[in-house]
Amino acid sequence: MIQAENKQVIKEISHQDIYNLYDSWEQLQSWQEVLPVLEKFFEDKNRPVNKQQIARKYYACSQVFTVFYTDFSQSMKKMEKQLLELRSKKKV
Numbered sequence: 001m002i003q004a005e006n007k008q009v010i011k012e013i014s015h016q017d018i019y020n021l022y023d024s025w026e027q028l029q030s031w032q033e034v035l036p037v038l039e040k041f042f043e044d045k046n047r048p049v050n051k052q053q054i055a056r057k058y059y060a061c062s063q064v065f066t067v068f069y070t071d072f073s074q075s076m077k078k079m080e081k082q083l084l085e086l087r088s089k090k091k092v
Contacts, residue, residue, distance in 0.1 A: 012089050024079045031068055
């Protein structure tokens, strides 16, 4: 058995496990460029009075948010599953 300096047993984690977790993290990171667009739209206090333009922009932002939320929810479930698998790996 391999033990750490504090005499605890080290878990066996494969490179594939690490790459899978990194892929999930990258997927979440990819939203960093898109989400500021939504933030800018919703924090804009000087919106034009044109109701049609507001409705179009609101609809577009709601579609982006819906896609984000779906992807985020799926990614969180996937990441949780990966973390649970990593925690339950056998110790070497």
